[in-house]
Amino acid sequence: MTVERSDLTMDELRDRIRVAGVHIPEERLALIHGLLRDALRPVRAMDTREALTLEPAPTFDAAAERDRHGHR
């Protein structure tokens, strides 16, 4: 389920800010970098080919029963 992939770098963060067209002050970059790096770590570690049928729920239903592959 996991693959090796490096953490978000500060350069990547700056690129993302430029592409998104938002302004984040220089003195807050380290904070935002930590926030994104930690949030993205499990996403980057995910092997997206391993569970191709695992579906995101467009509307979230806490009680929905699903099998290992996300099928109801």
Place this chain on the structure above:
Amino acid sequence: MATAELCDLDIDELGRRYRARDLSPVDVAAAYIARIERLDKTLNSYVTVTAERGLAEAREAEAALRRGEAGPLAGIPVAYKDLYATRGVRTTAGSALLADWIPDRDASCVSRLRQAGMVMLGKLITHEFAFGIQFPGHRFPPARNPWNLDHVPGGSSSGSGAALAAGLTAGALGSDTGGSIRGPAAFCGIVGLKPTYGRVSRAGVVTLSWTLDHTGPMARTVRDCAFILQALAGYDPADPASSREPVPDYTAGLDQGMRGLRVGIPREYFFHDVKPEVVASFDSAMETLRRLGALVQDVSIPSIWAAPAFMVIMLGEAFAYHARDLRERPELYGEVLRDKLMAGALFTGEEYVQAQRLRSRLREDMHRALAEVDVLATPTTPGTAPAFATVLDPGFPFGRSNMAPFNMVGLPALALPCGFAPNGLPISLQLAGRPFDEATVLRAGHAFEQATEWHRRRPPLQ
């Protein structure tokens, strides 16, 4: 009876005394209003006090009780996090953007509690747009923790936690996107329940993150939370996520005890970086549950390490909600909040979708664990309430949360007091259960509460 004693009676006791004509809802409302006036100058838990409306509703409740037509919570004082729309009463969401908003209708939860006879004392301060901890740049002065005024009461339902601990309301509503009901409950030594996603309506409550937001009760005992949940729960066509699942009687099984209940402890993730005094209180709580007849065992949730992907979903959805105002009126946001919301624009579409897929996996694993046990038990927070001086540092990071995983999977989760640290601040136990099985979570929490005295302690207020 003195004001302090009146304001210390729980909802159960108030209801019984009202029905016995031993106590007047008007006297109780007046006592609460006087206490708010005396103590809240220091605590800042209320952003608006609705004294006149409260007294008028108390008179209505008293009349209804006399006629024998009273709702189940007639005359019980309640206050709402200032995220819940209240007809004719300013609703700020803790933000300059909504500083002058006076809604023309009540949130569904407010309507339901009004129908049940509750008496509204006012609106409780929330962190700006219900986001996270106390950031520098908030428009309103922060609520303070009644156990130690130099410490935060938790957030974002900060006023709800502080007011309950200080005896400034008998019940409150909070909202919980990543722990905003349970965090203040933990830091203030009270009880908070995040129900199953879809169990309680979000209609009329300002959104932070559509798929993570929950609404729910906060009170001083588990039984009181059950009473309020009973009045709140049920299908609401105004909330697209509302469930049609039948609503059980939440108080009927409360006294069934722990015998035969299986309690699972997920050791991975939830005990990482937890303070020794919290671990000690948690271990002691598990001993109590064993003594009460519970079968306590370890369980595994293999994908729990995916839980930090919560932040991809939360920030992405929060940015989507605020995008236009962030671009057109950024000066109306607190500066640190604004920058954190902006971070939601930095994820790719693929990352948001993968985070939702990880969420599906986490839900599967939680369900599998809950096939082995009836409830999961963890520390609610890894430590006690931090000091303002610590969290007001703009660089203060979000720590890893023991509460957010249950927002990811939508399961019911209860926070209740289970000890005190050497610094005098409360420690909290979190119990989570199967979808729509709030009854079992409440039953376990109530059994623990009946066997301990932690919920009876009161902060040293002058």
